[in-house]
Amino acid sequence: MKLKRVLKNRDEAGTVIDNDLMIIAGPCSVENYDVMDSTVAFLKSLGISYIRGGAFKPRTSPYSFQGLGDKGLEILREVKLKYDVKIVSEIMDVRDIEGICEVADIVQIGSRNMYNYPLLKEVGRLNKKVLLKRGLSATIEEWLSAAEYISLEGNDDIILCERGIRTFETYTRNTLDLNCVPVIKQKTKLKVIVDPSHGTGRRELIKPMSLAAIAAGADGLMIEIHPEPEKALSDGNQSVDFEGFKSIYREVLRLHRYLNME
Amino acid sequence: MKLKRVLKNRDEAGTVIDNDLMIIAGPCSVENYDVMDSTVAFLKSLGISYIRGGAFKPRTSPYSFQGLGDKGLEILREVKLKYDVKIVSEIMDVRDIEGICEVADIVQIGSRNMYNYPLLKEVGRLNKKVLLKRGLSATIEEWLSAAEYISLEGNDDIILCERGIRTFETYTRNTLDLNCVPVIKQKTKLKVIVDPSHGTGRRELIKPMSLAAIAAGADGLMIEIHPEPEKALSDGNQSVDFEGFKSIYREVLRLHRYLNME
Amino acid sequence: MKLKRVLKNRDEAGTVIDNDLMIIAGPCSVENYDVMDSTVAFLKSLGISYIRGGAFKPRTSPYSFQGLGDKGLEILREVKLKYDVKIVSEIMDVRDIEGICEVADIVQIGSRNMYNYPLLKEVGRLNKKVLLKRGLSATIEEWLSAAEYISLEGNDDIILCERGIRTFETYTRNTLDLNCVPVIKQKTKLKVIVDPSHGTGRRELIKPMSLAAIAAGADGLMIEIHPEPEKALSDGNQSVDFEGFKSIYREVLRLHRYLNME
Amino acid sequence: MKLKRVLKNRDEAGTVIDNDLMIIAGPCSVENYDVMDSTVAFLKSLGISYIRGGAFKPRTSPYSFQGLGDKGLEILREVKLKYDVKIVSEIMDVRDIEGICEVADIVQIGSRNMYNYPLLKEVGRLNKKVLLKRGLSATIEEWLSAAEYISLEGNDDIILCERGIRTFETYTRNTLDLNCVPVIKQKTKLKVIVDPSHGTGRRELIKPMSLAAIAAGADGLMIEIHPEPEKALSDGNQSVDFEGFKSIYREVLRLHRYLNME
Structure with a gap:
């Protein structure tokens, strides 16, 4: 398959190690102000x-909770201002781009x-990071x-996110395919993060x-966290609570620091 | 999973046999007027x-032929008028609904x-058949x-189309899952057709x-046909030519008639 | 992949239509004499x-019913003599070949x-039909x-049996891959039958x-039948009872006869 | 599913961390004495x-290299004696158990x-480690x-080995399912190692x-190594050479030591 823009050029270096680790966390969906506020504060x-x-x-x-829509964006805007954080939010409909882009980084x-x-x-025409x-x-x-579709429109600021693929295995929700991580790092110019919440x-x-x-x-990494996972409106089984997150985060940071030492 | 609208009610009959066979045929994509005209004439x-x-x-x-867009709709409109046929055409973008609906049945x-x-x-709000x-x-x-998403918006005129699923098999493009046909006929009110072109x-x-x-x-059935499959701009390997189609169609009709005799 | 023996030669005809339909039926496992006797009589x-x-x-x-072993072979031998039928039975262990071959056709x-x-x-060295x-x-x-492994040892009397493959679908036990039937008929010299019991x-x-x-x-076809499916020691959900079988068999025969008419 | 023997008891500790790392390496198949000797020496x-x-x-x-059989066992015996190493070798046939057990640890x-x-x-009746x-x-x-089948016969000395599962992905040979590692460590008493050679x-x-x-x-880990991978009789694409192996091994050891520090 033709991939002109996302692949490395012949003379580019192999895997580029980046010292920054991108950790994205938060609830699966914006449920109400309080959950969002306490999670972001934490x-x-x-x-x-x-x-x-x-x-x-x-x-x-269609009978499951479909998200708060514009009300959810409003909550995101509030916590963004209050805590000075960057917002990652999903877009499903070309007609929502303007609204989401006002809030999402x-x-x-x-x-x-x-x-x-x-x-x-459409997102290829934005001047904004895209998580694919x-x-x-x-x-x-x-x-x-x-990714090439996005890049061809002019936006090269693309982060890929592995979130598990569908297999015959039933014990886990999906099968996290970590093989793809070194493939992407070796072959392409793109960043790749992993979502172990959906991936397991x-x-x-x-x-x-x-x-x-x-x-x-x-x-x-992209990790789902909720103050009370058992009460989450979506994906409770795969969300960690604050204590659980802290323990994961500490070990992840430590490992990343270790691996990047020379 | 909750499915209120598409499932049969408890007291409805089992499989309903419909004496009409829906055959949809044509090229994968509208390539130019001549291909379309000769195919529809045939x-x-x-x-x-x-x-x-x-x-x-x-x-x-993104480097493959992406379709003729509005020009393609124009060609469809012409053959529709000339031959008095019904048009089935794919919609990918909510912003194209109006244009496509002017032509597509x-x-x-x-x-x-x-x-x-x-x-x-959006298609659930249309007063038009939907092929899903x-x-x-x-x-x-x-x-x-x-299908339930579509039906919930008010449009119950839904035809499901099995077109093969992705498996580990590499000899065929997809694995046609015919198990789904009796499942759908037994459990739901919906029609189901099969696309053996993509399915194999x-x-x-x-x-x-x-x-x-x-x-x-x-x-x-939904079958891809092209006057010269080896020259098709998309899916040539799975398109049949006119002679091939005639032979398939004759046997299909004969079998269907036989199965519906009592 | 090299396949010298099972593929058709270049000059051999395409699909060979065989007027005989091979129907293999019986319980999943030999459970006791009475079930076997009544089923074979039917x-x-x-x-x-x-x-x-x-x-x-x-x-x-290892905690599921593992079959009656030699006692099961004894029952098969008895019904074979009593009813003059041909026996199809599975072999799992090279050490059981002799015992099974005394009974199985x-x-x-x-x-x-x-x-x-x-x-x-080992089965390639037998002078006996093999169902693979x-x-x-x-x-x-x-x-x-x-199949090539078997054929290379000298035994070309091989019948392939499609019994469904493993996919992500959970509603059916397996996904019956009927695509393989015309592939095998077109490319190889082998017969192929289908097991819809395991395949669905x-x-x-x-x-x-x-x-x-x-x-x-x-x-x-290979179909599982049991006088009282709900009491079967294995695979009860996919076994049909006598009435169910009769109805399937009648329609299958009728269709096969129709398809082979000219 | 019933699993009496391999699961942890209710009161057993969670994941047991073992300070020993089991590294198994060698060529895919025993090809000749020289390859084996130089690899083991290294x-x-x-x-x-x-x-x-x-x-x-x-x-x-059946046309691929099938292994040297008894001659291969002989070579393994020689290098075992010369270098005082432990041998891991595959068994495919119950009739080969005795011969293989004389050499394999x-x-x-x-x-x-x-x-x-x-x-x-059969391997459940041996007094020998089993790699499953x-x-x-x-x-x-x-x-x-x-594993339960093996354990039920009395042999609890079982090491599981994840080697990738079959999916629709074609870029890699298999999809390495690392999700299974923590599942096995958390739920069972068994050890689990990973084979990234087959898994990728x-x-x-x-x-x-x-x-x-x-x-x-x-x-x-179980890793395939060959002095000249491009000349290997099997699995050359996934074998590393000596230099490659040394680099992998050094980093693996370092990471393992780090993760087990407190």
């Missing part, structure tokens, strides 16, 4: 500055929209082609798989 | 009245957009949920798999 | 002469043993290579998928 | 004492034999059931995926 206290939170949620069932293309080429082209999640069963090549679907697997992702060379 | 001569042809093509690579949601909920909701293809690796339940990716498999689909209870 | 009354029944059962869990290599090359070589099931996630090419895992799907298999060109 | 010089080398090779094609059940229950039962590779598309639960199929991915496996909590 994350900020740890020094984390990228906050995730979906205002528009693509849900398999990074616009996320979710798994279900990785093949949504009109949407890819891998499709539910996308090959690495298709995923890079999706189980809270107790998030710490070891976060460490594995870092060791594989990932540029960062 | 199909019309066989008595086929549903014509497929993509004006907007979702392609994995059935709007198609392709595999890559099965999880595109804003698009599903199964996602590349969607479960049957997720597919029915996508190989011309020589289209006839046997068309017959298998009909025997499994499918309500129809 | 099948014989329909004119079916190939009887399946496992004496040695490969079960995922067709030795079955199950899915879990498709890659068991020592076993394949496709591995749980085997590609068509790997399956043909397994659901009783209500067996009739439509049996018809689909025949329409796709399969040379036969 | 590995021994690094302090590695577990040597892999297949004498009996399960190969998809660990008997390996390969992917293709994970469902070979007669073989599992995950089946090509086995679920974690099926894999643990295979690409030499350049072995270092990052080895590090990832260790970070995920694996008890060890």
Whole structure:
């Protein structure tokens, strides 16, 4: 497949190690002001500055909570101002771009929209970072082609996010494919982070798989956190609470620092 | 998963046999007037009245032919008027709905957009048949949920289309999952047709798999045809030529008639 | 991949249509004499002469019923003599070959043993039909290579059996891959039959998928039947009862006769 | 599924961290004395004492190199005596057990034999470590059931080995499923090691995926090494040369030491 823009040129160096680790954390969806406020306060206290939170949620069932929409964006705007954090939020509809871009510092293309080429082209015209999640069963090549769609429109500020692929395994929600991390680091100019929350679907697997992702060379992590995971409106099983997050974060930072020492 | 609208009610009859077979045929994409004209003339001569042809093509690579867009719609309009046929054409972008609906009698949601909920909701508000293809690796339940999204907005005129799922098999482009046909016929109120062109990716498999689909209870077929498949701008390997199509169609009709005799 | 023996030669005809339909039926496992006797009596009354029944059962869990072993072979021998039928029974262990061959007319290599090359070589040295099931996630090419292992030892009397592959779909036990039927008929000299019982895992799907298999060109079917499916020691959900079987068989025969008329 | 023996008891501690890292290395197959001798000499010089080398090779094609058989065992015996190393070798056939056990310190059940229950039962009766590779598309639960088969016969000295599962991805040979590592460490009493050679199929991915496996909590690694990978009779693409191995090993050891520091 032709990939002119995202691949490294022949004479570029191999894997570029970046000393900055990008940690994005937050609840699956923006549920209400209090959950968002307490979560961001906590994350900020740890020094984390990228906050995730979906205002528009693509849900398999039309009867599931669909996100707060504009009300959710409003909450994101408030915590952004109050805590001076950067917001990562998903875009599902080309008609929502303007509204989301007013708040979000990074616009996320979710798994279900990785093949949504009109949407890819639109975010390719933005002057804003794009987080591109891998499709539910996308090959690495298709995923890079999706990035190429964005890049071709002029926006090269793309972060790929591995979030697990669909296999026959039923014990975990998805199968986290860490093989893709060194492939992307070796072949392309793009950053790649890993989402162990969706990639496992189980809270107790998030710490070891976060460490594995870092060791594989990932540029960062995206982790779902909720003050009371058992009450979350979406993805509670895979969300960690504050204590759980702190423990994961401490070990991740320590490992990353160690790996980047020379 | 909750599915209120698409499932049969407890007291409804089992599989409803429909004596009409829906055959949709045409080139993968609208390439130019001549190909479209000769193909529709041929199909019309066989008595086929549903014509497929993509004006907007979702392609994995941004460097592949992306469809003629509005020019393609114009060609579809011309052949529609000339031959009095019904047009089936894919919609990828909510902003194209008006233009496509002026021409198309059935709007198609392709595999890559099965999880595109804003698009599903929009076609749910139309007073027009919707052809909903199964996602590349969607479960049957997720597919029915996508139909439920459409139905909830008021449009119950939904035809599902099985087009193969992604597996580890490499000899065929996809694995046609005919198991889903009786599942859908037994459990839901929806029609289901089968696309053996995408479901196999190989011309020589289209006839046997068309017959298998009909025997499994499918309500129809969607088949790619091209006057010169080796020159097609997309999906040539899986397109049949006029002679090939005639042979498939004759046997399909004969089998369908036989199965519906009592 | 090199496949010298099972592929058609360049000058051989395409699909060879065989007027005989091979129907193999019987319980998943030999449970006791009475079940076997009543089932064979019933099948014989329909004119079916190939009887399946496992004496040695490969079960995922060591705590599941493992088959009656030699006692099961004894029961098979008795019904074989009483009803003059042909026995199809699975072999899992090279050390059981002699015992099974005394009773079985067709030795079955199950899915879990498709890659068991020592076993394949041993049955390749027999002067007896071999039924080779496709591995749980085997590609068509790997399956043909397994047949090549058998053929290379001198035994060309091989029947392939498609029994569903493993995918992400959870509603059905496996995904029946009927694409493989025309591939095998077009490319190889081998017969191919279809097992809709394992290929769907659901009783209500067996009739439509049996018809689909025949329409796709399969040379036969292998179907699980039990006098009281709900009491079966293995695979009850996918077994049909006598009435159910009769209805399937009648329609299958009728379709096969129709398809072979000229 | 019932799993009485391999799961932790309710009152047992969570993940047990073992300070020993088990590194198994060697060529895919025993090809000749010289390759084996030079490889073992090299590995021994690094302090590695577990040597892999297949004498009996399960190969998809009957035309591929099938291993040297008894001659291969003889070579393994020689290097074992000369270098005082432990031998890991695969068993495919119950009839080879005695011969292999005279040489091997660990008997390996390969992917293709994970469902070979007669073989599992036989190695369950040995007084010898068993390395049980995950089946090509086995679920974690099926894999643990295979271990249960071994354990039930009395042999609890089982090491699981994740070697990648089959998915739709084509860039890598398999998809290494590291999710299974913490699942096994948290739930069972068994050790689990990772084979990044088969799990990726690409030499350049072995270092990052080895590090990832260790970070995920694996008890060890199994890595294919060959003095001249491009000349290897099997699996050359995924074998590393001596220099490559040394670099991987150094980083793996360093990471393991770091993770086990308190």
